[in-house]
Amino acid sequence: MKRQLPLFLVLIFGLFGIVQYFIPHEKSEWMYEFLLDWIYIIGIFALALGIWSLMRVSWDKIKHKRQNWQYSIVTLTGLFAMIFFGFNYFRDFFNSAGLQNYMFRAFFDHIMIPIQATMFSLLAFFIASAAYRAFRARSLLATLLLISALIIMLRFNPYLGFIGDYMERTALWLLNVPNLAAKRAIIIGVGLGMVATSLKVILGIERAYLGKD
Amino acid sequence: MDAFSIGTYLWTTFGAFLTLCIFSFLYRDNPFYKFAEHLVVGVSAGYFVIILWHNGLQPNLFNRLNDGDFYLLWLNSARPWYLIPGILGVMMWTRFSRKKSWISRYPIAMYMGIAAGIAVPLEMKNRVNVQLYSAMKNVEWNNFFGTGILDSGSAVAQLIILIGTLSALFYFFFSKEHSGLFKGVARFGIWILMIGFGASFGYTVMGRISLFVQRIQYVGNWTETSWAHPSVLVIWFLIVGVFALLLLLEFIKFLTKRRTAAS
Amino acid sequence: MNIFDRMMSLDRRWVFLFIALVCVITYVWPFSIPIRITEEVKAIYSFIEKLNEGDIIFLGIDYDPNALAELHPMSYAIAEQAFRKKLRVIFVTLSQNGPGMADQAIRDISDSVKLDKTYNGVFYPGREIKNGIDYVFLGYKPYPALVILGMGQNFRIPFPSDYYGTPLDSIPMMKGVMNYDQVKCVIDFAAGNVADMWISYGQGRYNFPLALGMTGVMGADYYPYLNSGQIFGIMGGLLGAAQYEKLADNPGPAIDGMRIQVYAHIVIILFIIIGNIGFLVSRRKQG
Numbered sequence: 001m002k003r004q005l006p007l008f009l010v011l012i013f014g015l016f017g018i019v020q021y022f023i024p025h026e027k028s029e030w031m032y033e034f035l036l037d038w039i040y041i042i043g044i045f046a047l048a049l050g051i052w053s054l055m056r057v058s059w060d061k062i063k064h065k066r067q068n069w070q071y072s073i074v075t076l077t078g079l080f081a082m083i084f085f086g087f088n089y090f091r092d093f094f095n096s097a098g099l100q101n102y103m104f105r106a107f108f109d110h111i112m113i114p115i116q117a118t119m120f121s122l123l124a125f126f127i128a129s130a131a132y133r134a135f136r137a138r139s140l141l142a143t144l145l146l147i148s149a150l151i152i153m154l155r156f157n158p159y160l161g162f163i164g165d166y167m168e169r170t171a172l173w174l175l176n177v178p179n180l181a182a183k184r185a186i187i188i189g190v191g192l193g194m195v196a197t198s199l200k201v202i203l204g205i206e207r208a209y210l211g212k213d
Numbered sequence: 214m215d216a217f218s219i220g221t222y223l224w225t226t227f228g229a230f231l232t233l234c235i236f237s238f239l240y241r242d243n244p245f246y247k248f249a250e251h252l253v254v255g256v257s258a259g260y261f262v263i264i265l266w267h268n269g270l271q272p273n274l275f276n277r278l279n280d281g282d283f284y285l286l287w288l289n290s291a292r293p294w295y296l297i298p299g300i301l302g303v304m305m306w307t308r309f310s311r312k313k314s315w316i317s318r319y320p321i322a323m324y325m326g327i328a329a330g331i332a333v334p335l336e337m338k339n340r341v342n343v344q345l346y347s348a349m350k351n352v353e354w355n356n357f358f359g360t361g362i363l364d365s366g367s368a369v370a371q372l373i374i375l376i377g378t379l380s381a382l383f384y385f386f387f388s389k390e391h392s393g394l395f396k397g398v399a400r401f402g403i404w405i406l407m408i409g410f411g412a413s414f415g416y417t418v419m420g421r422i423s424l425f426v427q428r429i430q431y432v433g434n435w436t437e438t439s440w441a442h443p444s445v446l447v448i449w450f451l452i453v454g455v456f457a458l459l460l461l462l463e464f465i466k467f468l469t470k471r472r473t474a475a476s
Numbered sequence: 477m478n479i480f481d482r483m484m485s486l487d488r489r490w491v492f493l494f495i496a497l498v499c500v501i502t503y504v505w506p507f508s509i510p511i512r513i514t515e516e517v518k519a520i521y522s523f524i525e526k527l528n529e530g531d532i533i534f535l536g537i538d539y540d541p542n543a544l545a546e547l548h549p550m551s552y553a554i555a556e557q558a559f560r561k562k563l564r565v566i567f568v569t570l571s572q573n574g575p576g577m578a579d580q581a582i583r584d585i586s587d588s589v590k591l592d593k594t595y596n597g598v599f600y601p602g603r604e605i606k607n608g609i610d611y612v613f614l615g616y617k618p619y620p621a622l623v624i625l626g627m628g629q630n631f632r633i634p635f636p637s638d639y640y641g642t643p644l645d646s647i648p649m650m651k652g653v654m655n656y657d658q659v660k661c662v663i664d665f666a667a668g669n670v671a672d673m674w675i676s677y678g679q680g681r682y683n684f685p686l687a688l689g690m691t692g693v694m695g696a697d698y699y700p701y702l703n704s705g706q707i708f709g710i711m712g713g714l715l716g717a718a719q720y721e722k723l724a725d726n727p728g729p730a731i732d733g734m735r736i737q738v739y740a741h742i743v744i745i746l747f748i749i750i751g752n753i754g755f756l757v758s759r760r761k762q763g
Contacts, residue, residue, distance in 0.1 A: 014327070015330060048262075074251040109224070111256050117431075178405050184378045186409075187340050191339075198329035
């Protein structure tokens, strides 16, 4: 019962999901809208799990004074500060005034944006280092990859003179012909894969999402 | 230039400081990096809590039930059926309990069913059918050679796309041993794929570099603002002076230590 | 140990330092580079240019701060163009940290539209754009595919109220605006697979004109959709953003960034060449 009923529910809802696409009737639309409306609410509760988990891990680290536990204080302080400002100093729970709170916006604009943007910008350095060490023309295939990458990288270089125009046209041809063919094959492959996985879920063949008993 | 406000300036200064904290990781892992990293984890989580509340539960659930009464469990509200997704949502929270986690399977089943069901016709149509259809439809036979070899609208180019797509698909899907004609087709398929990956790689380099460029612009703008306002510049000179002094002391300490070790 | 061996065993931090120095020096040194316009970007610009005053466009701010470098310039340029042309804009975000990005963009663009400006020879007097009249920011909901489908039925299903908590029914701009049918086009700024969802679940089911602005990493992957007509335009990475800024005659961080990009690319290409020479030399030595 703990497993069969959920699998049956997946089958019912899954079949409804498929069928409603082909039946644009008022009743089926009504049902469809109703279900979507509910799913958003359920989904939001699910996302709260992640935050709870982060809080628990940080708190455990502080309690047992694990390695680098001091930094977990920073994490929790950041979390609670954001909640404090986001509820407009714990005054506005049932209106959205907190979203326009000065400190709430400042924390986003001047803490979250700089750190997240910079963390990703580190990748610029790693790709430079990888270009130096890893991208070797070892075989014909690797050479094809490198040449295609070089053409794309040089397409807007203004110092190439008449080759520049040619490079730009080659780059556009490359993007619109061989690249398009490759990506189209990948899109079709992924599409078929997604349909197959969805059918497996609906038919109860794929059931990892249910967790263990 | 925008009007200068000391509040915004201080915040931007903090932002620039955090930017440098993260960049310090390129030298090696250090407490400044760890501080910034843990700070952003906490702040992002807090931010998400607020967004989920103000943009999620509050409008989609509580505002729809708020005409009911708490002590009657909102059953007297005009739309009491919204209690059901609320209850299903709470059932998700049993996920962490080892014994009761089976309860969370019901809402998950509902979500998975709907998501999978909706995906089947739409993914089939928009990724597979439309793409296969346009691979064949777009060949314009009366424009066979187009304006030249680099014309991507010519029939030749469209035929390369069609054959390339089919060969790449062939390479993906046929696990049969590639020999004879099969080998040739699969080979062409992988050539096409490699050119495609190369194009993506070229774009990726551009993408990654532009992330760094934006950070330079950010710190650059902050430096410009600092230069434009002598009052804050004085403060900066003081801070940098103190820092330089500390570094000098550290250096002297380091030199004396080395001398003692040598002797 | 010859020079190539020594170069191959160089600490990677020297590589980091070198690329950083090149970028910083190029940033400080003032010069500009020409930007070539491609059809896929121009299609988006021309589409918006042809719309009439009061028409509604829909902008999806589906990116987090980590993609702001490439996507903020696009959304700023397009939203400013729209507001100058007195179009009305619906903003939405399906990315977790997107609300803050959209909130920041709306504040900055409002400030910019207040100023008198001339774009492409046309003078636009400054004006104040008002929430609920000139634009609506719907806010954020998780699970993009389902939200896109929900909005196709009615914006009010996923978004009973906007980001700031005002019920959609009491917003003047949303009167009579039910779903994508009342919207002239959707332009999605995407960092990740939200773009696929807009194609499969949005355009594929509700048939609205869709264009994509996306990060460089995804830039090459969406040409098949352009070829099949599922999307009418692509802006890929900083290059796409710079092209749009040039078309809109509104130079910003993207055009400024492209000149740094040129030199950074030259350095990376040099790295690849040096690495390959080293590789060839050592291979020849081995045998």
